Amino acid sequence: MLLAFLLLLGGQVLIAPTASASTVDGEISRSEILARANFWVSRNVPYNQGLSTGDVDGRKYRQDCSGFVSMAWHLPTSASTRTLATYGNRLASLDQLQPGDMLLDAGTHSSLFVGWNNSSHTSATIWHESTPGVGTVAANWTRATMGKYVPYSYKKVVGDTATNPNPGILKREVFESASSTGWSALPTGIAGEAVASITMDGVKYIYTVNDGIVYEAASNNNWKNLSTRITSSGGVAATAIDGVKYVYTVNGGQVYEAASNNSWKNLNSGIPTSGPVAVTSMGGVKYVYTVNGGQVYEAASNNSWKNLNSGIPTSGPVAVTSMGGVKYVYTVNGGQVYEAASNNSWKNLNSGIPSRGPLAATSADGVNYVYTVNGGQVYEAASNNSWKSLNSGIFSTTGVAATEMGGIKYVYTM
Structure with missing residues (x-):
């Protein structure tokens, strides 16, 4: 039988969902309940009352809200919300x-209580299966929302008092899907709170954020996740020029740049941002895109990072790619993806692609590709197909990144 365990990293308890020390319908610790639950959470198991998925030992439970709690508690059956x-x-x-x-x-x-987000007990982290087709959700519930439910502890819980693994922040496993394999999603073993990806010299690189630190994993190193020591209070973006990788993060409302040829020393670019950050490179110049006051700003490395308002509006997400000497910026407004091009005075044109969540873009063989998340599914739209949004079958709820290498498109989801 496998053993449940916890890892302590930087004073933060991280659940390692690789174990099961309890027996079916037997006594179980709180740490193991969270470890078992995280086995589904990290794998983004989609809600589907007609399907069942295994726990760490392969025992199957129904993929819905009560099945999720049943699995976490190691019950002998998938109970219903009426019998739990x-x-x-x-x-x-x-x-x-x-x-x-x-x-x-x-x-x-039904939902699983993970922990309070503060000492005043005004909000908490909740894990639950809630929406058909969407993976296990991490949510921050207010006390008012929680008040609509009745609290229960498992009758056979024993032992330790577990800690909320990361209040308000969920780490999900990163999956890789390739256009050459029918978008089959393969686990990388990497987990994080945000994800970015690039390719360079035939190698794919994934950047994730864990407890405020950026980690790098490479496809030619079995996706071994290595700390860069770069700090980030939010997202992460990356690009590569002339054999050098550049990583962009946000700290204190400022964009920082770190380069692989400078031991990842994190330098303040002076670029302000109140939202996400995106980056591309073209002609030896790096371009950073940020959001301030609902507008997209562009800053270039050959212009001392002077931040210029492009006039492009956005309600949140921003993605960028470049092709044929032209930069393309994608934003979301009113549930629709808009495209603006540097050779068209950044005129913002509605692509007709629906999206309210994460956004990514890449280009291959003269075609721009945009990836959006709708209903827990990743959709791909191509500029040579009138931006028709096609369901790739890839599951994602919290993030999406895209890159291209050798004519193959790679999508990374969490």
Whole structure:
């Protein structure tokens, strides 16, 4: 039998979802409940009441909200929201909730309590299966939302008092899908809170953020995840020029640049941003795109990173690619993806691609490709196909990145 364990990194408890020390319907610790739950969370198991998925030992549970809690508690069956309460002890108040407990609306919905986000107990991290086709969701629920549910602890929980592994932040495993393999999603073993990708000299590189530090993993090194020591308070973007990799992060509202030929020393570019960051390179020049006041700004390495308003509006996400000496910026407004090109005075044109979530772009063989997430599925739209948005079958809920190498498109999801 496998053993459950915890890793302590930088003072933060990280669940390693590789183990099962308990027996079916037996006593179980809170740490193991979270470890078992994270086995589904990190693999982005999609909600589907007609399907079942295995736990760490291969025992299958139904892929819905009550099946998820049943799996985490190591129950002998996939209980329903009407029967889950029989396995638990009702708590007197929300303040008695501990990691691994359940919030239940009998006959409607169940979720797993991961931990309070603050000492005042005004919000908490919740894991649950909630939407058909969408993977296990990490949510920050207010106390008011939690008040609509009844709190329960598992009758057979014993031992330790687990810690919220990362209040308000979910680490998901990164999956790689390639256009040459029918978009089959393969686990990389890498986990993080944000993801970016590039290719250089025949090697694919993935950058993720873990507990405020950027990690780099390379396809020619079995995706071994190595710390760059670059700090980031939010997202991450990357590009490559002349054999050098450049990583861009956000700290204190400023964009920082770190280069692989400078020991990843993190240097303040002076570029301000209140939102995401995207980057591309062309003709030996790096271009960084940020969002301030709902507008996209462009800063270039050959212009001392002077931040210029492109006039492109966005409600959030931004992605960029370059091709044939032209830069293309993609944004989301009113649930639609817009394209603006540097050779068209950044005129913002509606592509007709629907999107309300993450956004990525790449180019290959004279075609621009845009990747969006809708209903937990990644869609691909191509400039040579009138931007028709086609379901790739790739699951994703929290992030998407794209790159190209040798005519093959690679999409990374979390």
